[in-house]
Amino acid sequence: MAYHRKLALVDDRTGLIVMASLFCLIQLLVITLRIYARRLRRMRYGTDDWLAIIAVVFVLGLNGVFLAGTIQGAITGHSQVVDDWPVTSPLEHLAQKYKYAFQTTEKITFGLIKLSILFLWKRMISPIRWFQVSCWVMIGVVIAWMIAFFFATVFQCYTQWAWNWAPISFFLTQCTNTLDMLTVFTATDIVTDVIIITMPVPIIWQLHLPTIKKVGLTGLFMMGLFTIGAGIARMYIYLVTSYDKEDNPDFIADFTLFMLWSAIEVNVGMIVCSMPVCAPVVSKFRDCIVIRLGSKGSSHLSHQRGKGSKEYLTDRSENPYFGDKTSSYEMGAYRTTIASREPMDEINVEGPLETRSGIVVRTRISNTFE
Structure with a gap:
């Protein structure tokens, strides 16, 4: 050979x-x-x-x-x-x-x-x-x-x-x-x-x-x-x-x-x-860079939201990987509740749970890789 x-x-x-x-x-x-x-x-x-x-x-x-x-x-x-x-x-x-x-x-x-x-x-x-x-x-x-x-x-x-x-x-x-x-x-x-x-x-x-x-x-x-x-x-x-x-x-x-x-x-x-x-x-490092680069425009964004906008966003910059509260997004007639990120390391393939008031996000793979 x-x-x-x-x-x-x-x-x-x-x-x-x-x-x-x-x-x-x-x-x-x-x-x-x-x-x-x-x-x-x-x-x-x-x-x-x-x-x-x-x-x-x-x-x-x-x-x-x-x-x-x-x-x-x-x-x-x-x-x-x-x-x-x-x-x-x-x-x-x-x-x-x-x-x-x-x-x-x-x-x-x-x-x-x-x-x-x-x-x-x-x-x-x-x-x-x-x-x-x-x-x-x-x-x-x-x-x-x-x-x-x-x-x-x-x-x-x-x-x-x-x-x-x-x-x-x-x-x-x-x-x-x-x-x-x-x-x-x-x-x-x-x-x-x-x-x-x-x-x-x-x-x-x-x-x-x-x-x-x-x-x-x-x-x-x-x-x-x-x-x-x-x-x-x-x-x-x-x-x-x-x-x-x-x-x-x-x-x-x-x-x-x-x-x-x-x-x-x-x-x-x-x-x-x-x-x-x-x-x-890597995600935390990326978030830190984004926060630093966007810090100059954050006050201007807050001023724009205070003029009558009905969209309320919860700031997750303090702890982007853990939390005990849910973040609520009110946009028009719909309300979506996003479950807080927990220290988990598994994939839940059951997918999102649909309700009349919105969608509760349950896909755990995002918590592992984000």
Whole structure:
């Protein structure tokens, strides 16, 4: 099976060091915003939050492995190639060690991120029984997937631990068929991501929300497509470098490409995992900017309303995320009462409750993402 495609090499060591360092800072920022969002909405930490916190520790560990390997030259280095095959060298020995550490840790990391997203879906869309069952099924699949590939990687050379960083020719002949194992791993990683990311989409389009709101929520969930794209790129690179050694004999250069896209995928996945939870923080920041920019014209607006207008609007700027009172809007012969925002984190798909005096807004998804 030969693809006959020589891949471009990655030699910018400084650029990769900067990238890995930025990834570490971004992950710390994202998890901090997630914790702040829970405190902002006065919500207890759920299983999804604890899994995300554990996952970010593993993500930082992966970034650390990538950063250390780049600094020491194991990443962005090159193998000594003789007769279209890499020759054993101290650098190759070092690269094998980093590869084993990275590939072992990434199995747990990917699994934790997927589980965090599934438990988030489960908590948000709690009233729908079939969706809850689907979440539990996928949780079981992901746990089995994570454990199976973790132990398969740990014991890929049985209990001969030194074989894991032996010369590449010895490793490929004496250990298990790691090429096929990693092919199955990358393929199933993409499949599970597609299923998990698209699970809430049918629910969103059943909600009693404006179409523009549905499109926005769908777009938020579909941010996971960036993770899927990185996974596809990683799988393509792995297939080319693993099954076309004639055109890609530089083991260390191939290993660099594979780890690079794995690092991108896991960091983007961690960001996507926390984005729905961090939405209230973004909304509060947006509201603060709007309030500051509109403060100059607020007095003029109040003066206009005082000239006989029958529209009475309740100011929600003091506490845009919590409240114990309802806001009333009197416009002509109709009166609409909007229920106060509560610290909730689930989707109510029952839709609006119609009454003769107006409509009581009950769609809870807006409280989660606004």
